[in-house]
Amino acid sequence: MSDDTAPLVVLGAVSAPFGVKGWVKVRSDTDPPGRLFEYRNLRLVLHGSATSLAIEATGRSGGQLTVKFKGIDDRDRAAALAGSSLCVARSDLPAGGEREFYRADLIGCAVVSTGGAPLGVLDHFVETPAHALMVVRGDKEYWIPAVPAHLRRVDLPARLVVVDWNEAAE
DSSP: OOOTTSOEEEEEEEEEEETTTTEEEEEEOSSSGGGGGGOSSOEEEETTEEEEOOEEEEEEETTEEEEEETTOOSHHHHHTTTTOEEEEEGGGSOOOOTTOOOHHHHTTOEEEETTOOEEEEEEEEEEOSSOEEEEEESSSEEEEEOSTTTEEEEETTTTEEEEOOOGGGO
């Protein structure tokens, strides 16, 4: 059972109601997408407020994931969930392997170039068709590909990310 005060990690979002019996369509940020449903203690976060809802049933429709939460039994209640983030407690996630990190663990880390120049703080990620981009904010904003060619070292205890990035080329 997860702790209600633990930091939350976003794993997806509720996009829209599906049908009239309380089902919703969801977007999953897990790989594979169906792994989202392995987390039975999902928390829905909407407008900064977190609510625990148990999964009653899951499905797919036209390639889209769908879910029915216990206690959500009509379209109006399902529609009220649209826009919610689907989260789990960080402590509920499995440990990563070597050189594997959860994006949530990197948010807020200082980012420096391989030459030691400070670039700023990793603010968030943007998903693109090719790969994720790290958005680093400091004196300037940098959008750095989150790929091994640029992401050189992560030191989580020191909250530091080292990237191969020429800040002068921006």
